[in-house]
Amino acid sequence: MDFDFEAPLEELKEKIKLLDEKAAAGDATASSKAAQLRKKLEAQTARIYSTLEPWDKVQLARHPGRPTITRYSKEMCDDFIEIHGDRVFGDDPAMLCGFARIGDQRFMLIGHRKGDTVEQNIEYNFGMANPEGYRKAMRAMHLAEKWHLPVVTMVDTSGAFPGLEAEARGQAEAIGRNLMEMAALETPILTIVTGEGGSGGALGIAVGDRILMLENAVYSVISPEGCASILWRDGTKAPEAAKALHITSSDLAELKVIDGIIPEPVGGAHSHPEATMENVKAAIISNLKELEKVSASHLTENRYKKFAAIGRFN
Amino acid sequence: MGWFEKKVDTEAIVPDAIWQVCPSCKAHIMKDEWVKNIKVCPKCNYHDRMGCRERIKLLIDDGTFREFNDHIVPSDPLNFSDAKGPYAEKAAATVKKLGISESVITGSGNIGNTRVVIAVMDFRFLGGSLASGTGEKILLAVEHAIRFKRPFIMLSASGGARMHEGIISLMQMAKTCAAVSKLEKAGLPYISILTDPTTGGVSASFALIGDVNIAEPGTLIGFAGRRVIEQTIKQKLPKDFQTAEYLKTHGFVDHIVERKNMKSFLENLLSYRLK
Numbered sequence: 036m037d038f039d040f041e042a043p044l045e046e047l048k049e050k051i052k053l054l055d056e057k058a059a060a061g062d063a064t065a066s067s068k069a070a071q072l073r074k075k076l077e078a079q080t081a082r083i084y085s086t087l088e089p090w091d092k093v094q095l096a097r098h099p100g101r102p103t104i105t106r107y108s109k110e111m112c113d114d115f116i117e118i119h120g121d122r123v124f125g126d127d128p129a130m131l132c133g134f135a136r137i138g139d140q141r142f143m144l145i146g147h148r149k150g151d152t153v154e155q156n157i158e159y160n161f162g163m164a165n166p167e168g169y170r171k172a173m174r175a176m177h178l179a180e181k182w183h184l185p186v187v188t189m190v191d192t193s194g195a196f197p198g199l200e201a202e203a204r205g206q207a208e209a210i211g212r213n214l215m216e217m218a219a220l221e222t223p224i225l226t227i228v229t230g231e232g233g234s235g236g237a238l239g240i241a242v243g244d245r246i247l248m249l250e251n252a253v254y255s256v257i258s259p260e261g262c263a264s265i266l267w268r269d270g271t272k273a274p275e276a277a278k279a280l281h282i283t284s285s286d287l288a289e290l291k292v293i294d295g296i297i298p299e300p301v302g303g304a305h306s307h308p309e310a311t312m313e314n315v316k317a318a319i320i321s322n323l324k325e326l327e328k329v330s331a332s333h334l335t336e337n338r339y340k341k342f343a344a345i346g347r348f349n
Numbered sequence: 350m351g352w353f354e355k356k357v358d359t360e361a362i363v364p365d366a367i368w369q370v371c372p373s374c375k376a377h378i379m380k381d382e383w384v385k386n387i388k389v390c391p392k393c394n395y396h397d398r399m400g401c402r403e404r405i406k407l408l409i410d411d412g413t414f415r416e417f418n419d420h421i422v423p424s425d426p427l428n429f430s431d432a433k434g435p436y437a438e439k440a441a442a443t444v445k446k447l448g449i450s451e452s453v454i455t456g457s458g459n460i461g462n463t464r465v466v467i468a469v470m471d472f473r474f475l476g477g478s479l480a481s482g483t484g485e486k487i488l489l490a491v492e493h494a495i496r497f498k499r500p501f502i503m504l505s506a507s508g509g510a511r512m513h514e515g516i517i518s519l520m521q522m523a524k525t526c527a528a529v530s531k532l533e534k535a536g537l538p539y540i541s542i543l544t545d546p547t548t549g550g551v552s553a554s555f556a557l558i559g560d561v562n563i564a565e566p567g568t569l570i571g572f573a574g575r576r577v578i579e580q581t582i583k584q585k586l587p588k589d590f591q592t593a594e595y596l597k598t599h600g601f602v603d604h605i606v607e608r609k610n611m612k613s614f615l616e617n618l619l620s621y622r623l624k
């Protein structure tokens with residue numbers, strides 16, 4: 036995917052590539068020119084990424100090159116045992132759940148699963164879960180509670196799937212029940228919005244003791260396109276809607292809806308997936324360490340207070 | 350989660366002061382009869398939408414209702430403006446026009462022998478949208494129910510979360526459900542009554558997780574909008590899709606109760622709570 040704001044970078048990258056080829060052929064001036072341009076590229080990238088508009092971040096958050104939960108489970112974790120099915124209807128591939136380990140830290144990993152390829156995306160329904168996905172997630176959380184494992188949820192979905200069967204099987208009930216049961220879950224819950232936090236479908240696994248966002252992730256009550264077409268009656272006003280809705284990580288930190296921002300390397304998670312996963316790993320380790328010190332009764336009481344405080348009238 | 354997706358122009362269905370045209374079967378009904386019949390069509394049993402105060406009058410014993418927190422009005426956490434202007438102005442105008450402070454009114458009152466805490470949403474208030482004031486009033490009502498060990502009755506009528514308060518509105522889904530989880534832990538009854546329409550973020554939070562879910566006949570209940578679903582799956586939806594009857598068939602609503610029987614139904618149901 037190409038972004039308008041990345042166009043000047045693409046040009047530079049092309050030039051560097053050509054110079055590198057010349058340098059490889061023995062052209063000494065080309066080699067020093069390439070080095071110069073590399074510095075320029077770095078500076079320009081940093082400048083562009085420090086002035087991104089909310090709508091740019093929407094594009095970044097949806098970038099297919101961002102690490103998916105499949106990669107987090109395989110590359111960031113040292114071990115992962117997937118569990119399947121909600122024990123009622125079926126196994127939703129759009130929701131990945133399983134026992135995960137990083138070093139000595141064991142936890143239950145739960146999250147929306149987008150694909151790394153087009154084929155995978157079709158198989159995983161582009162990360163849009165059905166009711167059985169939300170019910171599988173809840174089953175995994177209760178299992179974690181029973182085994183005294185902390186829970187890490189990773190949010191990356193445009194929303195819960197809007198389908199006939201999803202409605203027939205109770206999409207609304209499944210999400211509502213998760214919200215209620217997560218509030219009372221007697222084990223730590225760490226939520227990380229890694230990409231797209233799309234409305235109720237995101238929230239259905241996001242009632243965390245701590246909520247973190249990757250720097251370029253977004254989290255919103257409605258997609259900017261949807262909001263624009265309703266409130267502006269014009270879908271092309273999505274960039275304005277994105278701004279008005281306050282959906283970036285810094286917006287949400289300011290609103291005190293999230294507890295922290297996990298930095299992405301300059302150039303974004305899609306340019307540096309490994310370094311991004313390292314940052315996420317560090318955040319998981321340090322946050323779980325702190326949350327695991329809190330007693331179960333304090334955890335649920337603090338979680339209640341945390342959500343009760345959002346939108347408190349004064 | 351758009352509450353203006355379906356525009357209901359009530360002016361258009363009232364040709365003059367004497368006749369009420371049923372929005373469903375288009376029959377002309379005398380206004381007096383329409384009101385006497387609590388806004389239910391005598392020809393086709395269509396249950397028309399109702400304001401929150403009318404609902405309280407219908408369900409709570411005369412003179413026993415005490416309203417909570419009517420000072421809680423819409424906040425504007427995002428300083429939101431759209432093509433039509435500032436949200437704060439629109440919200441203030443709505444409060445003034447309807448004489449209710451938010452999209453829900455809450456309070457305590459008697460249903461026969463039982464004192465209950467009740468919350469009633471009003472679709473006329475920005476589409477019954479769930480926003481910070483709504484969530485706050487519901488949470489405080491539930492906390493009151495827990496303190497005084499009262500059953501909690503929730504009447505929903507909503508197009509979903511209020512976009513103008515952005516993520517803060519979305520979080521009210523979690524906030525209200527956290528309150529319901531406390532009710533659950535306290536062992537107190539939670540009766541959810543779904544009225545037309547109950548969709549989007551309200552359907553996906555407190556509306557379908559009652560101990561008993563009750564709906565009025567014909568109520569629209571669903572998570573995603575009909576049009577969005579049709580566009581996504583590219584097929585026609587069944588005629589009764591997302592009606593109260595459809596949800597009952599699929600196991601998500603316990604009972605469909607006609608408006609005129611709702612109070613006696615509740616009174617009887619509450620009698621089964623032995624302690």
Ligand SMILES: [Zn+2]
Pocket residue numbers: 371372373374375376390391392393394395
């Ligand atoms: Zn009729």
